Amino acid sequence: MEIKELYREIVNEHNLYPSHKKETEAPDLVLKGVNPSCGDDIVLMLKLDAEGRIADGSYTGSGCAISQASADMMLDLILGKTKEEALKLADDFMDMVRSTADPEQIEALEEAAALESVSHMPARVKCATLGWRTLREMFEQKEG
Amino acid sequence: MDVAAIRRDFPIFDKGDCIYFDNAATAQRPKQVLEAIEGFYRSTNANPLRGLYAWGVGATEAYEAARARAAKALNAADTAELVFVRNTTEAINLVAYSYGLETVKEGDEIALSVLEHHSDLLPWQMVAKAKGAKLRFIEPEKDGHITEEAVAAAVNEKTRILALTQVSNVLGTASPLKKAAELIHAVGGVLLADGAQGLPHMRTDVQALDVDFYAFSGHKLPGPMGIGGLYGKRKLLEKMQPFLRGGEMIEYVDRESATYAELPHKFEAGTVNAADAVGLAAAFDYIDDIGYEAMEAQETELVRIILEGLKDIPHVQVYGPADAAEHHGIVCFNVEGCHPHDISSVLDEEGIAIRAGHHCAQPLMEFMQERLSMEFRATARASVAFYNTKEEAERFVDAVSKLRRWLGFGD
Numbered sequence A: 001m002e003i004k005e006l007y008r009e010i011v012n013e014h015n016l017y018p019s020h021k022k023e024t025e026a027p028d029l030v031l032k033g034v035n036p037s038c039g040d041d042i043v044l045m046l047k048l049d050a051e052g053r054i055a056d057g058s059y060t061g062s063g064c065a066i067s068q069a070s071a072d073m074m075l076d077l078i079l080g081k082t083k084e085e086a087l088k089l090a091d092d093f094m095d096m097v098r099s100t101a102d103p104e105q106i107e108a109l110e111e112a113a114a115l116e117s118v119s120h121m122p123a124r125v126k127c128a129t130l131g132w133r134t135l136r137e138m139f140e141q142k143e144g
Numbered sequence B: 001m002d003v004a005a006i007r008r009d010f011p012i013f014d015k016g017d018c019i020y021f022d023n024a025a026t027a028q029r030p031k032q033v034l035e036a037i038e039g040f041y042r043s044t045n046a047n048p049l050r051g052l053y054a055w056g057v058g059a060t061e062a063y064e065a066a067r068a069r070a071a072k073a074l075n076a077a078d079t080a081e082l083v084f085v086r087n088t089t090e091a092i093n094l095v096a097y098s099y100g101l102e103t104v105k106e107g108d109e110i111a112l113s114v115l116e117h118h119s120d121l122l123p124w125q126m127v128a129k130a131k132g133a134k135l136r137f138i139e140p141e142k143d144g145h146i147t148e149e150a151v152a153a154a155v156n157e158k159t160r161i162l163a164l165t166q167v168s169n170v171l172g173t174a175s176p177l178k179k180a181a182e183l184i185h186a187v188g189g190v191l192l193a194d195g196a197q198g199l200p201h202m203r204t205d206v207q208a209l210d211v212d213f214y215a216f217s218g219h220k221l222p223g224p225m226g227i228g229g230l231y232g233k234r235k236l237l238e239k240m241q242p243f244l245r246g247g248e249m250i251e252y253v254d255r256e257s258a259t260y261a262e263l264p265h266k267f268e269a270g271t272v273n274a275a276d277a278v279g280l281a282a283a284f285d286y287i288d289d290i291g292y293e294a295m296e297a298q299e300t301e302l303v304r305i306i307l308e309g310l311k312d313i314p315h316v317q318v319y320g321p322a323d324a325a326e327h328h329g330i331v332c333f334n335v336e337g338c339h340p341h342d343i344s345s346v347l348d349e350e351g352i353a354i355r356a357g358h359h360c361a362q363p364l365m366e367f368m369q370e371r372l373s374m375e376f377r378a379t380a381r382a383s384v385a386f387y388n389t390k391e392e393a394e395r396f397v398d399a400v401s402k403l404r405r406w407l408g409f410g411d
Helices: A003-016 A066-080 A083-099 A103-108 A112-118 A122-143 B002-007 B012-017 B032-042 B054-073 B089-103 B122-131 B146-153 B177-186 B234-239 B274-290 B292-311 B341-348 B360-369 B389-408
Strands: A029-035 A041-048 A056-060 B082-085 B109-113 B134-138 B158-166 B192-193 B211-217 B230-231 B249-254 B258-260 B317-318 B330-335 B355-357 B377-381
Touching: A003 A066, A003 A112, A003 B341, A003 B389, A029 A122, A029 B134, A041 A066, A041 A122, A056 A066, A056 B082, A066 A083, A066 A112, A066 B341, A083 A103, A083 A112, A083 A122, A103 A112, A122 B341, B054 B234, B054 B274, B054 B341, B082 B089, B082 B317, B089 B122, B089 B158, B089 B192, B089 B211, B089 B230, B109 B122, B109 B292, B122 B158, B134 B146, B146 B158, B146 B177, B158 B177, B177 B192, B230 B234, B274 B292, B292 B317, B292 B330, B292 B389, B330 B389, B341 B377, B341 B389
Parallel strands: B109 B134, B109 B158, B158 B192, B192 B211
Antiparallel strands: A029 A041, A041 A056, B082 B230, B211 B230, B249 B258, B317 B330, B330 B377, B355 B377
């Protein structure tokens, strides 16, 4: 996908009209993720239910359209999922932007699969993965 | 100036697929520079300053002739005052380690501006921390200018070093170096000027400016990467200890101690980058052939087209002075609602290469965010050179006028 097309098809919508860019009340997990060299930052907030499913969640932050839109699409995907399911999706996404994902992995990413073309834009991989890296780190810290 | 003819000197433009507007990051090189580098390796190569055979002498002569050429370009009083280094960053670190750490004492001050590139900030942070000294910052005006009054206010009897960029790599504004030298000399300190962004755009006379140290990079000139220069006044360089120690910078060595070579070789440990020094000399020749005045005129005309064009586009904020001649080829801007990285990615698809981000000047980004209400702590930056064309400037303006729509806004 060409860059302008990527923005037009998916990134602009999630960046300008996000579904999940807001505060979550009394979250169980909160973590700030940053790309120091870009100045992108997001704060990811999740609420877990008794079975450990992600019952609610949101993000706030500021940064480039790809970083913000990718975080919004990530929340679309992980709400209602278990930690293991969410981390599997994070692996799928990381593989996709490194061009090592198989078609099943890409399909699992639903709308976020549109960001596959970021794999051809090495300078923007960090932006696309900011939300997913923050998610991983959040669960790692919880374990730690 | 015949830009079309000049462009034919630059082989990279044969690729034809890019409006290269990131000249402040690195320039492109004319074939005269490329041929000089290749010519050294083809017909002059041996290790300079060592070999006693004819080839070694020839390599030494080529290297020292390049030094004389660079010293002449800066109008240094003495060729030995020109030390070859890798780049501006290395030159400033050399001064910080070999002069700063020896001279600055606890309670002293180092003055520098908020405009400084990280390469003219971090070495001074290091010195201040090591010696218990204070960094005192000179605040620019909103348009990026540093006034003589602001420099005067930051300099006092405790100031040992004043470090100032010649031209801001973000806003393009020039610093009042001559006045700064007077002010710091009046209190017995020294002035280091960071010429990385200045020397490509303005004829620089280190004696007329009376700077004590002047640092520059070859690759912005348009010379090679990996070669740059440090000018220092002889009386200062002579008192300084070497920065790096090793081969061919000595006079005599025994098991426990060494005495060092004369200037400038005291500061050039190890095998030197002779081929790129020769390329740098060719870059100075190239600039002289075209003439700084002609280069400046072309760059100012391109900036004028860009400033005029961007002024009429809604939601575009341009930073820096109103006068195109004061931009030194740099136009820093933002588009409301659009992150600079998105701007750069989308323009890339249009075949336009610009820089986006913090430009290694994070304290300035913070200043601009607070004082100019910048949306993100980053900007887009288009930087032109004398070999860019008016048509390129017009195409750039046209592309910027479409950015908001490409990024999802209705207008």
